[in-house]
Amino acid sequence: MESNIKGLVAAGHEMASELKAECGAVDMRSVAKLISDLATQLEVQLVRANAMAAENELARKAVQAFCEVVGDNTEVIAEVVGRYGVLVILKAMKATVNMPATDAFLAEIRAEARNEGINYTASRLAAAFNHGFINKSLREVFDVTRMILSAKEELANEPHPIDGLSGEYAEKSLEEWAEQIRKGGCQ
Incomplete structure (x- = not known):
């Protein structure tokens, strides 16, 4: 595959x-x-894929080394393996922790998924307004839609959801609103 990509x-x-x-x-x-x-x-994608493949091979070897050491010494691991065996296990497992190419790739995938979700949300709001399901002024819907779309820029460098953006607030609000609706309030 690599030679085909290099040819292309x-x-x-x-x-x-x-x-x-x-x-x-x-x-x-x-x-x-x-x-x-x-x-x-x-x-660029070929270089990225090769870096990820190299890191994943390292991770595979680390897991293999761990399994070999532990598998051969299950009964008496502390006595037989000793300090050197523990160091081998720790070194192999430590190698799987630092995978910058994989981390960067996954961050990009998360950002793309986040942007797709934001776009979907803004589109749903716009469609609901355009089809008469939201009884608010054009200006209010415009501002909220723009605010939703601006979240892409605000979250561009956030590895994890920042406070209030994990969805918990919205889910809690939905529960509270559902309770109000069941009680006959706020139609």
Whole structure:
């Protein structure tokens, strides 16, 4: 797979260079730039995938070492393994803790998922208003929708939900509102 991707990367860069040299049309230059950008991104993804694969291989070896040491000495692990065995286990397990490429990749996936959720929420609000399910002024709905969408920027560098954004507040509010509705208040 890697050699196929490397071939595509090289072909993309070469094709972009040829298009830039041979075509004077602005449109073709845009196409050439797009091809070059795509090839560059493909190359970046290959580097990222290789780094993650290397880290995951290290993690696999760490788990394997742990299993071998523990498996061979289950009955008398403390007596047989001793200080060196414990150090082997700790070293192998420590190797699985620091995986920056994997952490960065997962952070990007979380950010994408967060943005999709924010977009979905804002779209649901807009659709509900546009179809008459929200009896508020256009200005109020506009402000709330804009506020929801601005959360993407506010949360861009947040690894975990900041206070009040874990969903607990909204869920608690829903429970309270449901109770009020059951009691016949606030229709």
